[in-house]
Amino acid sequence: MAPRKAVNQELTREIIMEAARTLFVTDGYRNVSIRKIAAKLGYSHGSIYYHxxxxxxxxxxxxxxxxxxxxxxxxxxxxxxxPADVKLQAVLIGFIEFGLTHQNHYEIMFLTKDEEIKSFLNQGPNKSYEKFANALQTLSEKTINVQTTWSVFLMLHGFVAHYCQSGQQFHDVRGLAESYVNIIFTSMLAS
Amino acid sequence: MAPRKAVNQELTREIIMEAARTLFVTDGYRNVSIRKIAAKLGYSHGSIYYHxxxxxxxxxxxxxxxxxxxxxxxxxxxxxxxPADVKLQAVLIGFIEFGLTHQNHYEIMFLTKDEEIKSFLNQGPNKSYEKFANALQTLSEKTINVQTTWSVFLMLHGFVAHYCQSGQQFHDVRGLAESYVNIIFTSMLAS
DNA sequence: CCTTTAATTGACCAACGTTCAATAAAACTT
DNA sequence: AAGTTTTATTGAACGTTGGTCAATTAAAGG
Structure with missing residues:
Protein backbone atom coordinates (compact mmCIF):
# COMPACT_ATOMS: atom_id res chain seq x y z
CA MET A 1 0.00 0.00 0.00
CA ALA A 2 2.89 2.36 0.60
CA PRO A 3 6.02 3.07 -1.44
CA ARG A 4 9.54 3.07 -0.23
CA LYS A 5 11.84 6.06 0.09
CA ALA A 6 14.20 6.89 -2.77
CA VAL A 7 17.71 5.85 -1.90
CA ASN A 8 19.59 9.06 -1.12
CA GLN A 9 20.26 7.61 2.32
CA GLU A 10 19.07 4.51 4.06
CA LEU A 11 18.22 4.75 7.71
CA THR A 12 20.63 3.23 10.18
CA ARG A 13 20.66 2.93 13.94
CA GLU A 14 23.45 5.51 13.90
CA ILE A 15 21.49 8.11 11.97
CA ILE A 16 18.44 7.63 14.14
CA MET A 17 20.45 7.84 17.33
CA GLU A 18 22.14 11.00 16.15
CA ALA A 19 18.81 12.70 15.52
CA ALA A 20 17.37 11.32 18.73
CA ARG A 21 20.32 12.48 20.79
CA THR A 22 20.02 16.16 19.94
CA LEU A 23 16.30 16.12 20.65
CA PHE A 24 16.85 14.09 23.80
CA VAL A 25 19.53 16.39 25.19
CA THR A 26 17.36 19.47 24.87
CA ASP A 27 13.90 18.06 25.53
CA GLY A 28 14.30 14.92 27.66
CA TYR A 29 12.94 11.44 27.18
CA ARG A 30 9.29 12.17 27.70
CA ASN A 31 9.13 15.17 25.41
CA VAL A 32 10.75 13.41 22.48
CA SER A 33 8.40 11.26 20.44
CA ILE A 34 9.30 8.63 17.91
CA ARG A 35 7.28 10.64 15.44
CA LYS A 36 9.32 13.79 15.99
CA ILE A 37 12.54 11.91 15.42
CA ALA A 38 11.18 10.41 12.22
CA ALA A 39 9.88 13.78 11.06
CA LYS A 40 13.25 15.37 11.71
CA LEU A 41 14.85 12.76 9.46
CA GLY A 42 12.11 12.93 6.85
CA TYR A 43 10.99 9.35 7.36
CA SER A 44 7.76 7.84 8.58
CA HIS A 45 7.52 6.90 12.24
CA GLY A 46 7.07 3.24 11.38
CA SER A 47 10.57 3.04 9.96
CA ILE A 48 12.11 3.68 13.37
CA TYR A 49 10.56 0.47 14.59
CA TYR A 50 12.42 -1.48 11.96
CA HIS A 51 15.69 -0.46 13.60
CA PRO A 83 48.44 12.78 44.68
CA ALA A 84 45.73 10.35 45.73
CA ASP A 85 43.72 12.92 47.62
CA VAL A 86 43.63 15.25 44.61
CA LYS A 87 42.46 12.41 42.43
CA LEU A 88 39.89 11.42 45.00
CA GLN A 89 38.38 14.86 44.94
CA ALA A 90 38.53 14.85 41.17
CA VAL A 91 36.51 11.63 41.14
CA LEU A 92 33.84 13.16 43.33
CA ILE A 93 33.57 16.43 41.46
CA GLY A 94 33.90 14.55 38.17
CA PHE A 95 30.85 12.48 38.93
CA ILE A 96 28.82 15.59 39.64
CA GLU A 97 30.11 17.30 36.53
CA PHE A 98 29.18 14.30 34.43
CA GLY A 99 25.69 14.13 35.86
CA LEU A 100 24.97 17.80 35.38
CA THR A 101 26.39 18.08 31.90
CA HIS A 102 24.30 15.10 30.76
CA GLN A 103 21.19 15.70 32.79
CA ASN A 104 18.68 13.90 30.65
CA HIS A 105 21.08 11.01 30.30
CA TYR A 106 21.77 10.88 34.02
CA GLU A 107 18.07 10.76 34.61
CA ILE A 108 17.73 7.56 32.62
CA MET A 109 20.97 6.11 33.94
CA PHE A 110 20.26 6.57 37.64
CA LEU A 111 16.91 8.17 38.20
CA THR A 112 14.18 6.64 36.06
CA LYS A 113 11.38 4.55 37.47
CA ASP A 114 10.13 3.55 34.04
CA GLU A 115 10.01 -0.24 34.05
CA GLU A 116 10.42 -0.51 30.30
CA ILE A 117 13.62 1.50 30.42
CA LYS A 118 14.90 -0.36 33.44
CA SER A 119 14.54 -3.62 31.54
CA PHE A 120 17.24 -2.35 29.19
CA LEU A 121 19.57 -0.98 31.82
CA ASN A 122 21.10 -4.36 32.61
CA GLN A 123 24.37 -3.96 34.43
CA GLY A 124 25.14 -0.44 33.24
CA PRO A 125 24.60 1.32 36.55
CA ASN A 126 26.21 -1.51 38.52
CA LYS A 127 29.28 -1.52 36.36
CA SER A 128 29.73 2.24 36.63
CA TYR A 129 29.22 2.07 40.35
CA GLU A 130 31.82 -0.68 40.62
CA LYS A 131 34.32 1.53 38.85
CA PHE A 132 33.46 4.38 41.15
CA ALA A 133 33.71 2.23 44.24
CA ASN A 134 37.04 0.78 43.15
CA ALA A 135 38.39 4.25 42.55
CA LEU A 136 37.42 5.28 46.06
CA GLN A 137 38.89 2.17 47.60
CA THR A 138 42.14 2.53 45.72
CA LEU A 139 42.61 6.24 46.24
CA SER A 140 41.84 6.09 49.92
CA GLU A 141 44.21 3.19 50.39
CA LYS A 142 41.44 0.95 51.72
CA THR A 143 40.69 3.16 54.68
CA ILE A 144 37.01 3.34 53.78
CA ASN A 145 34.61 0.47 53.88
CA VAL A 146 31.92 -0.55 51.43
CA GLN A 147 29.21 1.07 53.49
CA THR A 148 30.99 4.42 53.38
CA THR A 149 31.66 4.05 49.67
CA TRP A 150 28.01 3.50 48.98
CA SER A 151 27.08 6.43 51.17
CA VAL A 152 29.43 8.71 49.29
CA PHE A 153 27.76 7.66 46.09
CA LEU A 154 24.33 8.42 47.49
CA MET A 155 25.53 11.83 48.62
CA LEU A 156 26.81 12.72 45.18
CA HIS A 157 23.61 11.32 43.72
CA GLY A 158 21.61 13.65 45.91
CA PHE A 159 23.44 16.68 44.59
CA VAL A 160 23.08 15.65 40.98
CA ALA A 161 19.45 14.59 41.36
CA HIS A 162 18.51 17.90 42.89
CA TYR A 163 20.21 20.12 40.36
CA CYS A 164 19.00 17.92 37.52
CA GLN A 165 15.52 18.61 38.73
CA SER A 166 16.13 22.33 39.07
CA GLY A 167 17.62 22.43 35.59
CA GLN A 168 20.73 24.39 36.54
CA GLN A 169 23.94 23.71 34.67
CA PHE A 170 27.19 22.53 36.18
CA HIS A 171 28.92 25.86 35.72
CA ASP A 172 26.11 27.53 37.68
CA VAL A 173 26.78 25.39 40.71
CA ARG A 174 30.47 24.62 40.43
CA GLY A 175 31.25 26.47 43.64
CA LEU A 176 28.50 24.72 45.54
CA ALA A 177 29.64 21.40 44.16
CA GLU A 178 33.16 22.03 45.34
CA SER A 179 32.20 22.81 48.90
CA TYR A 180 29.77 19.90 48.90
CA VAL A 181 32.55 17.59 47.79
CA ASN A 182 34.78 19.04 50.49
CA ILE A 183 32.26 18.15 53.15
CA ILE A 184 32.02 14.62 51.82
CA PHE A 185 35.76 14.42 51.51
CA THR A 186 36.48 15.36 55.10
CA SER A 187 33.74 13.08 56.40
CA MET A 188 35.31 10.21 54.47
CA LEU A 189 38.63 10.67 56.13
CA ALA A 190 36.99 10.91 59.53
CA SER A 191 35.36 7.51 59.23
CA MET B 1 -26.54 16.23 24.16
CA ALA B 2 -25.79 14.26 27.29
CA PRO B 3 -27.78 13.74 30.46
CA ARG B 4 -26.64 14.40 33.94
CA LYS B 5 -26.00 11.82 36.62
CA ALA B 6 -28.77 10.92 39.06
CA VAL B 7 -28.11 12.46 42.43
CA ASN B 8 -26.97 9.63 44.68
CA GLN B 9 -23.75 11.56 45.14
CA GLU B 10 -22.36 14.68 43.58
CA LEU B 11 -18.69 14.75 42.80
CA THR B 12 -16.46 16.86 45.00
CA ARG B 13 -12.76 17.61 44.99
CA GLU B 14 -12.53 15.46 48.11
CA ILE B 15 -14.08 12.41 46.50
CA ILE B 16 -11.94 12.75 43.42
CA MET B 17 -8.79 13.19 45.46
CA GLU B 18 -9.60 10.18 47.54
CA ALA B 19 -9.95 7.99 44.48
CA ALA B 20 -6.92 9.54 42.87
CA ARG B 21 -4.78 9.05 45.96
CA THR B 22 -5.14 5.28 46.15
CA LEU B 23 -4.39 4.93 42.45
CA PHE B 24 -1.53 7.37 42.72
CA VAL B 25 0.10 5.66 45.69
CA THR B 26 0.22 2.30 43.94
CA ASP B 27 0.74 3.32 40.32
CA GLY B 28 2.44 6.72 40.30
CA TYR B 29 1.58 9.91 38.49
CA ARG B 30 2.25 8.80 34.96
CA ASN B 31 0.35 5.54 35.22
CA VAL B 32 -2.80 7.11 36.60
CA SER B 33 -5.05 8.65 33.98
CA ILE B 34 -7.91 11.04 34.51
CA ARG B 35 -10.07 8.50 32.73
CA LYS B 36 -9.17 5.74 35.19
CA ILE B 37 -10.04 7.92 38.15
CA ALA B 38 -13.39 8.83 36.59
CA ALA B 39 -14.08 5.20 35.74
CA LYS B 40 -13.30 4.14 39.31
CA LEU B 41 -15.88 6.64 40.53
CA GLY B 42 -18.42 5.77 37.84
CA TYR B 43 -18.33 9.21 36.25
CA SER B 44 -17.24 10.42 32.88
CA HIS B 45 -13.72 11.75 32.51
CA GLY B 46 -15.01 15.19 31.57
CA SER B 47 -16.50 15.69 35.01
CA ILE B 48 -13.07 15.70 36.63
CA TYR B 49 -12.25 18.83 34.70
CA TYR B 50 -15.13 20.63 36.29
CA HIS B 51 -13.42 20.27 39.65
CA PRO B 83 18.13 15.48 74.02
CA ALA B 84 18.92 17.66 71.03
CA ASP B 85 21.20 15.09 69.41
CA VAL B 86 18.53 12.42 69.59
CA LYS B 87 16.02 14.77 68.03
CA LEU B 88 18.51 15.75 65.38
CA GLN B 89 18.94 12.16 64.34
CA ALA B 90 15.19 11.70 64.43
CA VAL B 91 14.80 14.59 62.00
CA LEU B 92 17.26 13.04 59.60
CA ILE B 93 15.83 9.55 59.74
CA GLY B 94 12.33 11.00 59.77
CA PHE B 95 12.90 12.74 56.48
CA ILE B 96 14.06 9.51 54.89
CA GLU B 97 11.16 7.61 56.35
CA PHE B 98 8.73 10.15 55.02
CA GLY B 99 10.23 10.04 51.54
CA LEU B 100 10.24 6.29 51.32
CA THR B 101 6.77 5.74 52.73
CA HIS B 102 5.33 8.26 50.25
CA GLN B 103 7.51 7.52 47.27
CA ASN B 104 5.21 8.68 44.52
CA HIS B 105 4.44 11.80 46.50
CA TYR B 106 8.09 12.50 47.22
CA GLU B 107 8.76 12.20 43.53
CA ILE B 108 6.40 15.06 42.76
CA MET B 109 7.44 17.07 45.79
CA PHE B 110 11.18 17.01 45.20
CA LEU B 111 12.03 15.09 42.09
CA THR B 112 9.80 15.94 39.16
CA LYS B 113 10.99 17.82 36.11
CA ASP B 114 7.49 18.19 34.71
CA GLU B 115 7.00 21.90 34.09
CA GLU B 116 3.25 21.74 34.44
CA ILE B 117 3.54 20.19 37.88
CA LYS B 118 6.29 22.58 38.91
CA SER B 119 3.99 25.48 38.11
CA PHE B 120 1.76 24.31 40.95
CA LEU B 121 4.50 23.59 43.45
CA ASN B 122 4.83 27.23 44.52
CA GLN B 123 6.55 27.51 47.85
CA GLY B 124 5.78 23.97 49.05
CA PRO B 125 9.30 22.59 48.79
CA ASN B 126 10.86 25.83 50.03
CA LYS B 127 8.63 25.96 53.05
CA SER B 128 9.35 22.37 54.01
CA TYR B 129 13.03 22.95 53.51
CA GLU B 130 12.87 26.03 55.73
CA LYS B 131 11.32 23.94 58.48
CA PHE B 132 13.98 21.33 58.03
CA ALA B 133 16.77 23.88 58.03
CA ASN B 134 15.42 25.60 61.12
CA ALA B 135 15.22 22.28 62.91
CA LEU B 136 18.85 21.61 62.12
CA GLN B 137 19.93 25.07 63.18
CA THR B 138 18.03 24.88 66.43
CA LEU B 139 19.00 21.35 67.40
CA SER B 140 22.65 21.87 66.64
CA GLU B 141 22.68 25.11 68.62
CA LYS B 142 23.80 27.11 65.59
CA THR B 143 27.02 25.24 65.17
CA ILE B 144 26.29 24.46 61.55
CA ASN B 145 26.09 27.02 58.79
CA VAL B 146 23.58 27.32 55.96
CA GLN B 147 25.90 25.64 53.51
CA THR B 148 26.19 22.59 55.72
CA THR B 149 22.44 22.53 56.30
CA TRP B 150 21.79 22.52 52.61
CA SER B 151 24.36 19.80 52.10
CA VAL B 152 22.72 17.62 54.72
CA PHE B 153 19.46 18.01 52.88
CA LEU B 154 21.04 17.01 49.58
CA MET B 155 22.57 13.97 51.23
CA LEU B 156 19.23 12.80 52.59
CA HIS B 157 17.71 13.57 49.22
CA GLY B 158 20.24 11.30 47.56
CA PHE B 159 19.27 8.40 49.77
CA VAL B 160 15.57 8.88 49.22
CA ALA B 161 15.90 9.51 45.49
CA HIS B 162 17.89 6.33 45.01
CA TYR B 163 15.62 4.04 46.95
CA CYS B 164 12.55 5.67 45.44
CA GLN B 165 13.91 4.70 42.09
CA SER B 166 14.74 1.17 43.19
CA GLY B 167 11.26 0.80 44.63
CA GLN B 168 12.35 -0.60 47.99
CA GLN B 169 10.31 0.25 51.06
CA PHE B 170 11.58 2.03 54.14
CA HIS B 171 11.49 -1.08 56.29
CA ASP B 172 13.73 -2.83 53.75
CA VAL B 173 16.44 -0.23 54.16
CA ARG B 174 15.96 0.95 57.72
CA GLY B 175 19.36 -0.34 58.77
CA LEU B 176 21.08 1.29 55.83
CA ALA B 177 19.25 4.51 56.52
CA GLU B 178 20.42 4.50 60.12
CA SER B 179 24.07 4.08 59.29
CA TYR B 180 23.76 6.63 56.51
CA VAL B 181 22.29 9.09 58.94
CA ASN B 182 25.09 8.33 61.37
CA ILE B 183 27.68 9.22 58.79
CA ILE B 184 25.92 12.49 58.07
CA PHE B 185 25.49 13.13 61.76
CA THR B 186 29.14 12.77 62.63
CA SER B 187 30.21 14.82 59.63
CA MET B 188 27.86 17.59 60.78
CA LEU B 189 29.49 17.77 64.16
CA ALA B 190 32.93 17.78 62.61
CA SER B 191 32.26 20.88 60.52
C1' DC C 1 15.32 -10.91 -16.40
C1' DC C 2 13.52 -13.12 -12.42
C1' DT C 3 13.36 -13.97 -7.50
C1' DT C 4 14.21 -13.02 -3.01
C1' DT C 5 15.16 -10.14 0.74
C1' DA C 6 15.35 -5.81 3.12
C1' DA C 7 13.56 -1.41 4.20
C1' DT C 8 9.82 1.96 4.15
C1' DT C 9 5.17 3.43 4.38
C1' DG C 10 0.87 4.87 6.37
C1' DA C 11 -3.55 3.12 7.81
C1' DC C 12 -4.89 1.49 12.10
C1' DC C 13 -5.32 0.65 17.24
C1' DA C 14 -5.82 1.83 22.02
C1' DA C 15 -4.84 5.19 25.24
C1' DC C 16 -3.89 9.76 26.80
C1' DG C 17 -5.00 14.94 28.37
C1' DT C 18 -8.04 18.39 27.29
C1' DT C 19 -12.08 21.18 25.47
C1' DC C 20 -16.75 22.21 25.01
C1' DA C 21 -21.66 22.34 23.37
C1' DA C 22 -25.53 19.99 24.91
C1' DT C 23 -28.10 18.63 28.61
C1' DA C 24 -30.69 17.93 32.74
C1' DA C 25 -30.68 18.17 37.83
C1' DA C 26 -30.84 21.36 41.46
C1' DA C 27 -31.45 25.76 43.38
C1' DC C 28 -33.51 29.88 43.46
C1' DT C 29 -37.61 33.50 42.17
C1' DT C 30 -42.00 34.87 41.72
C1' DA D 1 -46.67 25.57 41.32
C1' DA D 2 -44.41 27.50 37.46
C1' DG D 3 -40.66 29.65 35.49
C1' DT D 4 -35.86 30.92 35.48
C1' DT D 5 -31.10 30.58 36.45
C1' DT D 6 -27.20 28.21 37.91
C1' DT D 7 -24.49 24.16 38.36
C1' DA D 8 -22.76 19.67 37.48
C1' DT D 9 -22.35 15.92 34.12
C1' DT D 10 -21.86 13.91 29.73
C1' DG D 11 -19.65 12.20 25.67
C1' DA D 12 -18.23 13.47 21.12
C1' DA D 13 -14.27 15.47 19.30
C1' DC D 14 -9.28 16.94 18.71
C1' DG D 15 -4.60 16.32 18.71
C1' DT D 16 -0.91 13.46 20.28
C1' DT D 17 1.33 9.38 21.81
C1' DG D 18 3.66 4.38 21.42
C1' DG D 19 3.12 0.57 18.82
C1' DT D 20 1.69 -3.07 14.94
C1' DC D 21 1.49 -4.74 10.44
C1' DA D 22 0.03 -5.79 5.57
C1' DA D 23 1.28 -3.68 1.46
C1' DT D 24 4.74 -2.07 -1.25
C1' DT D 25 8.89 -1.29 -3.69
C1' DA D 26 14.14 -0.67 -3.81
C1' DA D 27 18.04 -3.24 -3.82
C1' DA D 28 20.66 -7.52 -4.00
C1' DG D 29 21.58 -12.00 -5.80
C1' DG D 30 20.82 -15.49 -9.22
Missing amino acids: FQNKAELFYALVERDFSALNQKLDEILAQRN | FQNKAELFYALVERDFSALNQKLDEILAQRN
Missing part, protein backbone atom coordinates in the same frame (compact mmCIF):
# COMPACT_ATOMS: atom_id res chain seq x y z
CA PHE A 52 14.67 -0.34 17.27
CA GLN A 53 12.13 -2.49 18.97
CA ASN A 54 10.68 0.46 20.87
CA LYS A 55 11.35 3.88 22.32
CA ALA A 56 13.04 2.53 25.41
CA GLU A 57 15.55 0.54 23.40
CA LEU A 58 16.39 3.53 21.24
CA PHE A 59 17.06 5.76 24.23
CA TYR A 60 18.91 3.09 26.08
CA ALA A 61 21.21 2.78 23.07
CA LEU A 62 22.09 6.42 23.63
CA VAL A 63 22.56 6.01 27.33
CA GLU A 64 24.74 2.94 26.97
CA ARG A 65 27.42 5.19 25.52
CA ASP A 66 27.08 7.49 28.47
CA PHE A 67 27.95 4.69 30.84
CA SER A 68 31.08 4.17 28.78
CA ALA A 69 31.81 7.87 28.87
CA LEU A 70 31.43 7.94 32.64
CA ASN A 71 33.62 4.89 33.08
CA GLN A 72 36.22 6.42 30.81
CA LYS A 73 36.14 9.66 32.72
CA LEU A 74 36.85 7.79 35.94
CA ASP A 75 39.71 5.93 34.29
CA GLU A 76 41.21 9.16 33.05
CA ILE A 77 41.15 10.71 36.48
CA LEU A 78 42.79 7.63 37.96
CA ALA A 79 45.49 7.75 35.29
CA GLN A 80 46.50 11.32 36.21
CA ARG A 81 49.83 11.74 37.90
CA ASN A 82 48.51 13.51 40.95
CA PHE B 52 -9.75 20.48 38.65
CA GLN B 53 -8.28 22.47 35.84
CA ASN B 54 -6.02 19.62 34.79
CA LYS B 55 -4.16 16.52 35.90
CA ALA B 56 -1.29 18.45 37.40
CA GLU B 57 -3.58 20.48 39.62
CA LEU B 58 -5.36 17.38 40.86
CA PHE B 59 -2.16 15.66 41.81
CA TYR B 60 -0.69 18.74 43.29
CA ALA B 61 -3.74 19.00 45.51
CA LEU B 62 -2.77 15.60 46.88
CA VAL B 63 0.85 16.53 47.30
CA GLU B 64 0.05 19.79 49.05
CA ARG B 65 -1.19 17.75 51.99
CA ASP B 66 2.03 15.81 51.99
CA PHE B 67 3.99 18.96 52.48
CA SER B 68 1.80 19.64 55.50
CA ALA B 69 2.33 16.09 56.72
CA LEU B 70 6.08 16.46 56.40
CA ASN B 71 6.06 19.80 58.17
CA GLN B 72 3.93 18.34 60.91
CA LYS B 73 6.25 15.39 61.28
CA LEU B 74 9.17 17.73 61.78
CA ASP B 75 7.21 19.71 64.35
CA GLU B 76 6.35 16.57 66.24
CA ILE B 77 9.95 15.50 66.43
CA LEU B 78 10.97 18.93 67.66
CA ALA B 79 8.27 18.80 70.31
CA GLN B 80 9.60 15.57 71.80
CA ARG B 81 11.27 15.80 75.17
CA ASN B 82 14.53 14.28 74.15
